[in-house]
Amino acid sequence: MKVEHRFGLAGRQALVIGGGSGIGRAIAVGLAEAGADVHLAGRREDVLEGACGQLRALGRSSRAFPVDATDMDALREFVGAVGVSVGLPDILVNAQGVMQLAAAEDYEPEDYDRIMDTNVKSVWFASSWFGRAMLGRGSGCIISIASLASYRGFARNGIYCMSKHGVKAMTETLASEWAARGVRVNAIAPGFFMTALNKDSMTEERKARAVARTPMGRFGDLDELAGAAIYLASPAAKYVTGVTIPVDGGFLAAGM
Numbered sequence: 001m002k003v004e005h006r007f008g009l010a011g012r013q014a015l016v017i018g019g020g021s022g023i024g025r026a027i028a029v030g031l032a033e034a035g036a037d038v039h040l041a042g043r044r045e046d047v048l049e050g051a052c053g054q055l056r057a058l059g060r061s062s063r064a065f066p067v068d069a070t071d072m073d074a075l076r077e078f079v080g081a082v083g084v085s086v087g088l089p090d091i092l093v094n095a096q097g098v099m100q101l102a103a104a105e106d107y108e109p110e111d112y113d114r115i116m117d118t119n120v121k122s123v124w125f126a127s128s129w130f131g132r133a134m135l136g137r138g139s140g141c142i143i144s145i146a147s148l149a150s151y152r153g154f155a156r157n158g159i160y161c162m163s164k165h166g167v168k169a170m171t172e173t174l175a176s177e178w179a180a181r182g183v184r185v186n187a188i189a190p191g192f193f194m195t196a197l198n199k200d201s202m203t204e205e206r207k208a209r210a211v212a213r214t215p216m217g218r219f220g221d222l223d224e225l226a227g228a229a230i231y232l233a234s235p236a237a238k239y240v241t242g243v244t245i246p247v248d249g250g251f252l253a254a255g256m
């Protein structure tokens, strides 16, 4: 197989939830550059439309699907609407996520619900409902955005850490369950990338500690995440399922 086919996504349909901004948007651009049509979902329609314009400028088809993925009725309706208007995706990326830094003793139950509903429940049910249709077709690829917090405990980020451990666990579980039925399920664990999620909420001192703890000694560039997503979505990864690939400047490898 020629390398451009091995890593190419021509003719594929991708859907990126959380694709309007940050990591999801960078992955959407990467998938489009590899040849896929890429559709985007998230709560803010204007943000989605801006990102869709960027994908169309690359010559790809791209539609915006505004949805609050924590609203189970809306999410169910959205899964149906995507199927009707652009067809069942070949590639689903779950990049939706929220983070709230606080002392463990200070979180309120509504904080817990918001973080877990976004980072775990919506990822589970988007994977489950698109996955069911992919199983019916006998093919599909799901990529979720995990985190270094899928592997470690980070002080003042307890609920997020629990949620991201959940993303890694569901990736392994769904992969095991669906491997023989044509649906691959993988994840990417980014290191520190400055986005709307963290750039204002991390103090300068916390950012400095994150950089100091990262062997490459810097934050990641969003552009550096796309390659892992293209690989996982491509024919090159057809025997790969259940893995979480760190893109972290060496963070998880390092002792001190």
Ligand SMILES: NC(=O)c1ccc[n+]([C@@H]2O[C@H](COP(=O)([O-])OP(=O)(O)OC[C@H]3O[C@@H](n4cnc5c(N)ncnc54)[C@H](OP(=O)(O)O)[C@@H]3O)[C@@H](O)[C@H]2O)c1
Residues within 6 Å of the ligand: 017, 018, 019, 020, 021, 022, 023, 024, 041, 042, 043, 044, 045, 047, 067, 068, 069, 070, 094, 095, 096, 097, 098, 099, 118, 145, 146, 147, 148, 189, 190, 191, 192, 193, 194, 195, 196, 197, 198
């Ligand atoms: N930045 C990092 O260093 C880092 C590291 C590891 C993992 N991650 C993970 O990477 C993913 C993307 O985060 P990011 O850093 O790129 O931050 P971001 O720009 O804030 O992206 C989060 C995306 O999730 C969407 N979203 C949030 N709640 C949603 C909901 N209820 N329904 C639908 N969409 C929703 C947001 O769009 P709307 O607001 O328009 O809904 C936004 O596009 C998250 O899962 C995050 O946990 C980030």
